[in-house]
Amino acid sequence: xxxxxxxxxxxxxxxxDPPGGVTVEMVRRAKELGFIVGSxxxxxxxxxxxxxxxxxxxxxxxxxxxMLPDVxxxxxxxxxxxxGDRDIDRQLAEQVGFHFWWDYEAVAEPxxxxxxxxxxxx
Amino acid sequence: MPHPVVPREWFRNKEGLGLWEGRGKVVATGVGxxxxxxxxxxKPETSMGALTILAIRKAIADAGIAPEEIDxxxxxxxxxxxxxxxxxTPPPPGWEKHFKMxxxxxxxxxxxxxxxxxxxxxxxxNVKFMMNGPICMSVSFVAAxxxxxxxxxxxxxxxxxxxxxxxxxxxGVGASALNTASGRFKYSSIxxxxxxxxxxxxxxxxxxxxxxxxxxxxxxxxxxRRNGLMNPDGYYSQHRPEMITVEDYLTAxxxxxxxxIYDNDLPIMAALAVVFTTPERARDHKQKPVYILxxxxxRPESMGVVPTxxxxxxxxxxxxxxxxxxxxxxxxxxxxxxxxxxxxxxxQFHLEGLRYAARGEKRGYALDLYETDISIEGxxxxxxxxxxNGNGRTRWWNHRDSIxxxxxxxxxQIRKKAEIGVSGAPMPxxxxxxxxxxxxxx
Numbered sequence: 118x119x120x121x122x123x124x125x126x127x128x129x130x131x132x133x134d135p136p137g138g139v140t141v142e143m144v145r146r147a148k149e150l151g152f153i154v155g156s157x158x159x160x161x162x163x164x165x166x167x168x169x170x171x172x173x174x175x176x177x178x179x180x181x182x183x184m185l186p187d188v189x190x191x192x193x194x195x196x197x198x199x200x201g202d203r204d205i206d207r208q209l210a211e212q213v214g215f216h217f218w219w220d221y222e223a224v225a226e227p228x229x230x231x232x233x234x235x236x237x238x239x
Numbered sequence: 240m241p242h243p244v245v246p247r248e249w250f251r252n253k254e255g256l257g258l259w260e261g262r263g264k265v266v267a268t269g270v271g272x273x274x275x276x277x278x279x280x281x282k283p284e285t286s287m288g289a290l291t292i293l294a295i296r297k298a299i300a301d302a303g304i305a306p307e308e309i310d311x312x313x314x315x316x317x318x319x320x321x322x323x324x325x326x327x328t329p330p331p332p333g334w335e336k337h338f339k340m341x342x343x344x345x346x347x348x349x350x351x352x353x354x355x356x357x358x359x360x361x362x363x364x365n366v367k368f369m370m371n372g373p374i375c376m377s378v379s380f381v382a383a384x385x386x387x388x389x390x391x392x393x394x395x396x397x398x399x400x401x402x403x404x405x406x407x408x409x410x411g412v413g414a415s416a417l418n419t420a421s422g423r424f425k426y427s428s429i430x431x432x433x434x435x436x437x438x439x440x441x442x443x444x445x446x447x448x449x450x451x452x453x454x455x456x457x458x459x460x461x462x463x464r465r466n467g468l469m470n471p472d473g474y475y476s477q478h479r480p481e482m483i484t485v486e487d488y489l490t491a492x493x494x495x496x497x498x499x500i501y502d503n504d505l506p507i508m509a510a511l512a513v514v515f516t517t518p519e520r521a522r523d524h525k526q527k528p529v530y531i532l533x534x535x536x537x538r539p540e541s542m543g544v545v546p547t548x549x550x551x552x553x554x555x556x557x558x559x560x561x562x563x564x565x566x567x568x569x570x571x572x573x574x575x576x577x578x579x580x581x582x583x584x585x586x587q588f589h590l591e592g593l594r595y596a597a598r599g600e601k602r603g604y605a606l607d608l609y610e611t612d613i614s615i616e617g618x619x620x621x622x623x624x625x626x627x628n629g630n631g632r633t634r635w636w637n638h639r640d641s642i643x644x645x646x647x648x649x650x651x652q653i654r655k656k657a658e659i660g661v662s663g664a665p666m667p668x669x670x671x672x673x674x675x676x677x678x679x680x681x
Contacts, residue, residue: 134277134478159492159500164481183492 118238119153120231121194123178123185123210126158128202129220132168137202138224141172147228153177153192157185157199182206185213196231242353242369245382250671251565252536254557259533259565261388263680266521266528267642269302269514271295275474275631276508278403283330283337287318287402288347290510292360295398298512303525304394306360309514311368311392313383315376315399316351320434320632321408321506323349351400368392376511376635377664377671381534383515384673393520400510401633408506432495435582437545439498442584444548446497449603453497453584457485459609460501460583463622466615467629467636469651474507474631497584504581504627511635513642518679529645532659532674533565539668546668551585552602554668555592562593562661566674570594574657575620575644577637578672579664581627588667590621595661620653624662637662638673645677 124130124144129137148154155178156165165179178188182205189197199210202220210217218227251259273290283289299306326345338347341355353369368391372379376399383397420426446452464483467473475481483501491499514524521528537554539546563569570593578589587605594601596608596619613621624640627633641662643649649657663672 160479161481161483161487162490163484163487167481181487181490181492184490 118235119151119192119194120228121153121188121192121197122147122228123155123157123188123197123199123215125182125199125201125203125206125220126156126160126165129200129223130156137220139200139220141174143224143226144176145172145174146226148174148176150229150232152228153194155179155188157182157188182209185209185215189213189215198228242371244371244373245378245385249385250381250536251534251561252538254560254564256561256565258567261384262532262566263530264517265384265387265515265531266518267513267515267531267675268521268524268526268528269298269300269304270526270639270642271297271299271301271512272472272639273297273400273510275472275477276403277474277478277505278405279508281331283334285508286348287351287400287508287510288338288355288359290508291347291351291356291398291400291512294400294510294512295356295360295363295396298396298514301526302514304514304523306362307365308394309363309396310365311370311383311386311395311515312353312356312363312366313370313372313379313386313395313397314351314353314356315372315374315379317374318349318351318400318402319506321403322406323402323404326350349402349404351398356398368395372397375665375671376633376638377673380513380638380673381536381671384531384534387515387517394514394516396512397515398510398512399633399635401506401508403506403508435498435503435584436495438582438585439495441546441548441551441588443497445587445603448548449606451603451606453499454489455606455610456502456583457488458613459586459621460488460628461485462613463580463583463625463629465625465629466623466651467625470625470630470636470640471650473625473629473636474505474509475629498582501628502583504632507631507633509631509633511633511639513639527646527677529642530676530679532568532676532680533562534671534673535561535565535663536671537561537668539666551588551667552592554670555588557592558589558663558670558672559592559594562672562674567680568659568674570597572659573661574655575623575641575653575660577622577624577626577641577644577660577662579626579634579637579666579670580622581632581634581665583628585667586622586626589663589670592667593661595619595621615651615653618655620655623649623651623653625651634664637664641673641675645675647677
């Protein structure tokens with residue numbers, strides 16, 4: 118059973134412009150725990166891939182912000198969440214049926230609680 | 240103290256005026272550019288006013304002259320095109336420790352102000368000629384050119400700063416952050432199109448009329464970013480040095496289809512200052528003089544809320560004729576064009592109005608031209624500055640680069656010899672433009 122997390126970059130990730138509160142280490146941890154992770158941002162997709170590579174994180178997707186529906190189509194997951202700092206992030210996430218967390222909510226790594234839920238299911 | 244705006248009769252906004260009387264009597268020499276930032280961090284030392292002071296000092300140093308030699312100052316006071324603060328909003332704490340205060344509290348923060356600049360630049364002790372060039376720095380360049388040509392100032396600074404505050408810029412959240420909606424944008428800023436919406440509509444008309452497509456814009460956008468990334472003073476080279484690919488552009492999010500997110504320019508903090516003087520005085524300046532051959536102006540015909548393709552074509556055609564008549568040159572004399580691009584989708588209207596690299600064509604050829612070699616290495620450099628699209632929103636990268644190209648020191652220097660170029664901004668039907676030359680007119 119998989120969970121998918123989509124990260125916006127500017128205003129959300131620590132390497133965004135402006136920097137956000139979500140750290141590379143949080144993303145790395147999520148990836149190592151088996152989450153499907155990637156970025157969905159208005160920054161160039163080609164650059165998104167480069168920046169994840171530079172941090173040594175083999176993300177599963179790196180797409181333009183309006184491509185969330187394609188991400189959902191490409192990956193089967195129990196839950197989908199997009200994290201961002203703007204109304205457009207929430208709007209796009211809700212349109213495609215993703216759960217949404219604001220950047221400041223995400224710094225607590227709330228997705229980790231999903232693993233506990235998964236344990237309960239077992 | 241209110242300062243005069245440019246007298247209406249100084250503008251060359253009709254045909255039949257002949258050669259410009261000031262042709263060859265005015266040159267640009269020193270150029271100063273501030274550092275850039277995406278948004279203001281509310282520190283006095285990074286404010287729009289502080290950046291403008293920095294740019295002015297750099298321009299004076301670049302010209303190799305003493306500040307006392309400056310006897311004129313032309314400023315564009317508007318420092319944003321977005322939603323901004325009420326002019327009476329108090330400055331942030333600590334502001335008064337850095338700057339002397341002018342007559343209104345937002346001077347140097349969200350509005351440029353000649354008095355504020357002079358209060359805070361005591362070295363500019365001999366400025367006698369002062370004028371505002373409203374809305375666009377293109378207007379200030381024209382004002383300074385006329386002022387020098389008319390003998391009203393001998394060594395004149397032209398300056399403009401840009402601010403970008405935290406929060407949204409235009410429609411929706413930006414507008415609703417204010418208590419009221421008023422003025423000419425009272426409907427459109429709340430319920431209207433995104434800023435690029437009208438341009439998108441006219442571009443769509445253009446594509447339909449000439450059988451073109453938005454995909455044909457890709458090489459222009461990629462080349463603009465490449466040119467911009469060569470500029471160490473640009474926002475992208477300083478803060479986001481990543482290169483766009485054709486695929487990035489073609490798969491980008493629509494803002495107002497057929498305008499996508501990368502057809503829009505990014506608001507930033509920045510300031511530019513340029514020194515204008517007479518050719519005689521320029522002999523003592525450090526930088527090579529760049530002659531102004533002429534200038535031209537268009538303004539909207541105001542036939543409706545949204546312009547039409549025919550209006551934009553008529554207006555840019557007129558600009559071409561006015562400029563060439565005043566300068567005594569023609570389209571084949573241009574070695575490059577640096578017309579405005581802040582939205583990319585209207586750049587081709589400017590370009591076609593000038594018949595730049597037209598090869599006998601009149602309209603509907605620019606997107607085909609974009610698909611050829613329009614790089615700085617090629618035969619027809621298009622927007623070698625990279626413009627707003629390659630550097631961030633200022634409306635002056637293009638003018639700055641025209642001067643630097645003709646001085647032979649542009650960071651994106653065209654490979655062929657640069658002798659005559661053109662730059663202008665902003666809109667196809669509301670534009671002020673200048674023709675620049677490396678040599679005096681014969």
